Structures are given as C-alpha cells and as structure tokens.
Amino acid sequence: MATIRIPEVVPSPVQDSEKLQKAFLGTFFLLSLYAQLISLSLSLSFSISFSDMSKSVCCWFKGLGTDEKAIIRILGRRDASQRKKIREAYHQLYDKSLIDFLFAELSGDFRKAVILWTYDPAERDARLANEALKSKKKNITQLQVLVEIACSTSPHHLVAVRKAYCSLFDASLEEDIISNVSLPLQKMLVRLVSSYRYDKEVVDSTIANTEAAKLHEAIKAKKLDDDELVSILSTRNIFQLRETFQRYKDNYGKSIDQDIMACGKGLFESIMKVMIWCIDSPEKHFAEVIRAAIIGLGSDEDSLTRAIVSRAEIDMMKIRSEYFNVDKNGLDNAVIGDTSGDYKDFLMTLLGAKI
Incomplete structure (x- = not known):
C-alpha cells in the first residue's frame, strides 16, 4: 500500500551518506570561491568590478551548487529504517547533523518536505503536533493534525510520538493541549492522545449495537462532549469502532459523521468528523x-x-x-x-x- 520505490539493491548507509555529502559540496566550493573573491577585491585594484567578477564566476560554475536531484534520488527512495541508518552514518562520518545540512542547503517547500521525510516518523509527528498547538490559528487545518496522529496511526507510534514530544519540548503533549486548546475540544483531544488502544482485530457485535445506541442518544441530544461518547471513541479498538459505526448507520439510517455535522458547523463538530474518518477510513x-x-x-x-x-x-x-x-x-x-x-x-x- 506504500508508494515509495526502494531500489532492489540498496547502497549502504555509508555510501548514501557519501553521496549526500558530495551533493552538498558544490555549494561549499562556491562559498569558498566567493570568499576568495572578496579578499582579492579588497587587497588589489582591478579594472573589473567585484560585481562583474561575481557574475562571471556564476556563469563559469553554474550548476555547482547543491545537487537536489541526488538528494531526491537517495532520500526519496529509502524507508524509515534506512533513513535512520543514513542519519546515523552521516553523523559518524562528518560529525554533523544531516538534518542541519538539509536545512542549510535547501529552501522553501522543498526543504520542509525533505526534512519532514528525513526525520524519524515519531519525531516528525511530535514536531507537527507542536507546530499545530503553537500556531496562532486554532482552526481545523491545524488541530486535525493531532487527530490524525492519535487516530490514524498505531498505538505504539502514538506512544513514541508522546515520548519524542517530551524530549523535544520539555512538556507533555497533553500539557500543551491543555495550555493551548479550550474546552470542550481540549477534553476530547487529551483523551485521544492519551489513549493506548488494543491493536488486534477483536469485535463484539453486542457491544457494537449497545454503543451505537449510546452514541446516537448523545448526538441526537447534541451532547458531543458527553463523557460516555468521549470514552467510547477514545478507548475502543479501531475494529470495534468500525463495527459500531456500521451498526449506527444500519440502525439509524445515516452515518455517524452525517449526524455529527447536523449538530452544527463549528470546530468541535469538524474535529469529530475528522476523528470518525481517521478511525473508519x-x-x-x-x-x-x-x-x-x-x-x-x-x-x-x-x-x-x-x-x-x-x-x-x-x-x-x-x-x-x-x-x-x-x-x-x-x-x-x-x-x-x-x-x-x-x-x-x-x-x-x-x-x-x-x-
């Protein structure tokens, strides 16, 4: 179900690191050359201006900057475990952080995409969660990131994200949610990120029917922050909830997300819709x-x-x-x-x- 294409024969992490370093060297060469030009222009008199010399150098050595295509070929075709080994090998070889070099060498949306991809997945999600929480805007675009992490990844990954968050930001993910998100959404998000769902395919049809009725009752009363509703959605395993959602639709004629959105068009309803979709599909x-x-x-x-x-x-x-x-x-x-x-x-x- 993944789309990345890993080569049949994957170079060693050391080989990949050396190729990445080579991809960076063009920029180092140009910086050194410019430094020499500055020194030369200050100490000698030339009929040609420094500006003219700079243009000439750019013309002569066009293409000697960072080799972005090499970076794409290497990092874009390695899985998470291979990228981790490359980061480690690069640091051992050059005593530098690969992430730091990528930040210095690249720019714009390309830089952000490559760096997010190069991070360990748990660190990446921890940073995305922090960015969402620290954003001045607290709309669906930002806060749905937290729901994606809590509801569309494995319980083990969520634990790893929470550990990475503590290590990176000297606070727990739960603490920062409480500090940055108001009630009633705060309660739902804290419960979601604190959950450790059972990850095996275990389904009880009787419980699914019973809990579909409880969910319907709370939604019909527009009590979307009802404790029992929050408890069901934040603790049951994914397979059990998918069965519950199906029973809800079979028994009441509409999908649960349709009934939630019929309660209103606010942020809480939108976040709940994202939660349902991330769990169900x-x-x-x-x-x-x-x-x-x-x-x-x-x-x-x-x-x-x-x-x-x-x-x-x-x-x-x-x-x-x-x-x-x-x-x-x-x-x-x-x-x-x-x-x-x-x-x-x-x-x-x-x-x-x-x-």
Whole structure:
C-alpha cells in the first residue's frame, strides 16, 4: 500500500551518506570561491568590478551548487529504517547533523518536505503536533493534525510520538493541549492522545449495537462532549469502532459523521468528523486533505506535504484510489499541476514516480 520505490539493491548507509555529502559540496566550493573573491577585491585594484567578477564566476560554475536531484534520488527512495541508518552514518562520518545540512542547503517547500521525510516518523509527528498547538490559528487545518496522529496511526507510534514530544519540548503533549486548546475540544483531544488502544482485530457485535445506541442518544441530544461518547471513541479498538459505526448507520439510517455535522458547523463538530474518518477510513480523510490543499484559493503546501510525507509508507495507494473516486483527474496529475520544481519532483518520488 506504500508508494515509495526502494531500489532492489540498496547502497549502504555509508555510501548514501557519501553521496549526500558530495551533493552538498558544490555549494561549499562556491562559498569558498566567493570568499576568495572578496579578499582579492579588497587587497588589489582591478579594472573589473567585484560585481562583474561575481557574475562571471556564476556563469563559469553554474550548476555547482547543491545537487537536489541526488538528494531526491537517495532520500526519496529509502524507508524509515534506512533513513535512520543514513542519519546515523552521516553523523559518524562528518560529525554533523544531516538534518542541519538539509536545512542549510535547501529552501522553501522543498526543504520542509525533505526534512519532514528525513526525520524519524515519531519525531516528525511530535514536531507537527507542536507546530499545530503553537500556531496562532486554532482552526481545523491545524488541530486535525493531532487527530490524525492519535487516530490514524498505531498505538505504539502514538506512544513514541508522546515520548519524542517530551524530549523535544520539555512538556507533555497533553500539557500543551491543555495550555493551548479550550474546552470542550481540549477534553476530547487529551483523551485521544492519551489513549493506548488494543491493536488486534477483536469485535463484539453486542457491544457494537449497545454503543451505537449510546452514541446516537448523545448526538441526537447534541451532547458531543458527553463523557460516555468521549470514552467510547477514545478507548475502543479501531475494529470495534468500525463495527459500531456500521451498526449506527444500519440502525439509524445515516452515518455517524452525517449526524455529527447536523449538530452544527463549528470546530468541535469538524474535529469529530475528522476523528470518525481517521478511525473508519483514513484514506478517505487524507484524500480530502490533499484535495482541499490543492483546490482552495491558493495552495496549502503544508497540508499537501504533511499528507504525502506521512502516508507514503503506509496507505498512499489507497489514498490515490480514494482521490480518483472523487476527482477523476487523479492524484498524480493534481500534484503535477499544482506544484513545481524540486518540490514537485520530491512529492512525485514519494508517490512512486520515476524521477
């Protein structure tokens, strides 16, 4: 279900690190050359100005900067465990952080996408969660990131994210939610990120019927922050909840997310819809995130990057199929039409294109 293309023969982490270092060396050469030009222009008199010399140097050595294509070929075609080994090997070889070098050498949306991809997945999600919580805007675009992490990943990954968050930001994820999100949404989000759901496929049909009735009663009364509703949605295993959602639809004629959105169009209702989708059909949610990022008034590159980077190793094939069901133009064509340059090439590499 992943879309990244890992080579049949994967170079060693040391070989990959050496190639990455070589990809950076062009920039180091130019910086050194410019430094020498500055020194020369200050100590000697030339008929040609320093500005003219700079233009000449740029012409002579055009293309000697960072080799972005090499970075895409290497990092864009390695899985999480391979990228971890590359980070470790790079640090051992050069006593420098690969992430720091990527930050210094790249720019714009391309830089953000490559760095997010290069991070350990738990650290990446911890940083995305912190960015969402510290944002001045607390709308659906920001806060749905927390729901994605809590409801569309494994319980083990969620624990790893919480540990990484504490290590990176000297506070727990729960503490920062309480500090930055108001009630009643605060209560729901804290319960979600604190949960450790059973991850085996165990379903009890009787419980599904009973809890579908409880959910319907709370939603009908528009008590979306009801303690029992929050408890059911934040603690039951994913397979049990999917059965409960199906019983809800069978018994009451509408899907649970439809009834939730009938309660209102506020942030709480929108977050609950995202939660239902991330539990029941994550590919549907992420296809919608990508579609909204592309078709809006001005692209939302952050959301587009997050969706592709975070799901390329998990279920991007399903997301691609779901996207096609909604937009017959297809995901690949949508990304190609909405992005450009190295950023486009990197996203397309994660989507499995042969760049």
